[in-house]
Amino acid sequence: MSKQKKxxxxxxxxxxxxxETSFTGTLRFKxxxxxxxxxxxxxxxxxxxxxxxxxxVSARRIRATSVIVGGxxxxxxxxxxxxxxxxxxxxxxxxxxxxxxxxxxxIFEGTxxxxxxxxxxxxxxxxxxxxx
Numbered sequence: 001m002s003k004q005k006k007x008x009x010x011x012x013x014x015x016x017x018x019x020e021t022s023f024t025g026t027l028r029f030k031x032x033x034x035x036x037x038x039x040x041x042x043x044x045x046x047x048x049x050x051x052x053x054x055x056x057v058s059a060r061r062i063r064a065t066s067v068i069v070g071g072x073x074x075x076x077x078x079x080x081x082x083x084x085x086x087x088x089x090x091x092x093x094x095x096x097x098x099x100x101x102x103x104x105x106x107i108f109e110g111t112x113x114x115x116x117x118x119x120x121x122x123x124x125x126x127x128x129x130x131x132x
Contacts, residue, residue: 013050035071053088067097080115 014031017023021037032048035055043049043057045064051057055071067079070086075093077083082099085091090107098115102108 014047019054053086076110078115 012032013034015029016034017037017039019036023038024040026041027033027039027043028045030046032050033045034050034052035057036052038056040058042060043062043064047064048066048068049062049064050068051071051073053070057071057073057075059073059075061076061078062073063078065079066081066083067077068084068086069077069089069091071088072090073093077091077093077095077097079095079097081097082101083095083097084101085103085106085108087103087105089103092109094110094113095108096113096115100112100114
C-alpha cells in the first residue's frame with residue numbers, strides 16, 4: 001500500500017525519452033518531459049523537465065519552468081520557478097532560478113544566479129544579442 005501512495009506523489013509526465021533513446025537537436029514543449037537516455041542540443045520549455053539519474057544531457061542551454069536533475073548535465077540551466085538537484089546529480093554549468101534545492105552528494109561546478117521576477121520568464125523569446 002505504501003508503494004501506491006509513493007507513486008501517487010510522483011509528478012505526471014506527458015512525454016518520456018526512454019533509456020535507450022539518444023536525441024540531438026532542439027526540444028520545445030509546453031507540458032512535461034522526462035529524459036532517461038542521452039540528449040544533446042538545446043531545450044526551451046514552458047513545462048517541467050525531469051532528467052533521470054542515468055540520463056546524460058549536453059546542452060548549450062536548458063530553459064524550463066521547473067527542472068529536476070538526477071543525472072549528468074553539461075550546460076547552463078535556467079528554471080523560472082525552481083531547480084532541484086537530487087543526490088545523484090552532476091551539473092557542469094551555470095544555473096539561474098527563482099528557487100533552488102541542492103541535495104547532499106550533488107556535484108555542481110558553475111555559478112548560481114537567483115531570478116527576481118519569475119513572471120517575466122519566456123523560454124521561447126529570442127535573445128537579442130545571440131543570433132547576430
